Amino acid sequence: MRVILLERVQSLGQMGEEVTVAPGYARNFLLPRKKALRATENNRDFFQKQRAQLEATSLKKKGEAESVGKKIADLSVVLLRQAGEAGQLYGSVTARDIAVAVTESGCSITREQVEIPQSIKIIGVYPINITLHPEVSVTITANVARSDEEAKTQATAVKNGRPLGAMPPATADDEEKKPRRAREAKPAAEEASVEGEAVSAEASAEGEKKPKKAKKAKADKAEGEAA
Structure with missing residues (x-):
């Protein structure tokens, strides 16, 4: 369209x-x-x-x-979740969860403005990009922990130089869980390419059928003359 x-x-x-x-x-x-x-x-x-x-x-x-961006530029939201000894969450932290946490801090945003490739499933401190306007985005941190004490320990470790957690790439399951609008946002060029390939394949198939039809017609004619 x-x-x-x-x-x-x-x-x-x-x-x-x-x-x-x-x-x-x-x-x-x-x-x-x-x-x-x-x-x-x-x-x-x-x-x-x-x-x-x-x-x-x-x-x-x-x-x-830009005004909202200045307010949340250095924001770190804490999200407490249950997790196993290895830090694997019993569940996950989603874009909606982060949007709610930021909104509760005093600046209202929506989950569509939160950019994460997939849900967070391990405790840690993660950089989260927030798109407030097509030309304005800021990065906040999401501190996912099992308790306030653990969140403070993680925040101190980051302040002392520990790298932030790396967001894992999106998986096929995560793509399926995305809102339908996101899944349908395919580049037009990709769609055009697919359509072009389909047309080309059909044309090729038709081209292959024609010689076969011509050969069959000649064979039928030869049989008729022989008879």
Whole structure:
């Protein structure tokens, strides 16, 4: 589906650009959140008339995001969880959990603004990127521990130079658990490539069938003449 971006969208483009996205991504995320419009002539005219206002609104939101960013730039949220002796959590810490912890600290954010490749499943102190605006992001820390005492010990160790925990890469299971809008956000180029390969394969198959049909027709004709 072709859409006109009403603001900068990471991995898609800048305000005013027309891009091709998966229909589900447009219907479930971009359109209802007013981040884009369907690319029609009427909407193109509408965008041009509203562009100055949209840019002013975006600039205002950016300023508000920068203000929030300054407040949480050095924030460390503590999330207490039960875990085994080796530190493996009985459960996990998700983007939603981190968003709730940050909101409780006084700055409201949503889970969509929390960027983690997959849920945290081991105690430790982790760097977490928070996207407050398409052009504003900050990094906070999530201190996952079994008790307040352990959280303090981990924080002290990090302050003394211990590296932060490394976020493990996303797995196939984590991809399936992502919101549908995230799974549907496939690059248009990838979809176009797949469609192109399918068309090419069909054309190749048709090309192979034609010589066989021609040979069969000749054989039938020869049999008829012999008869």
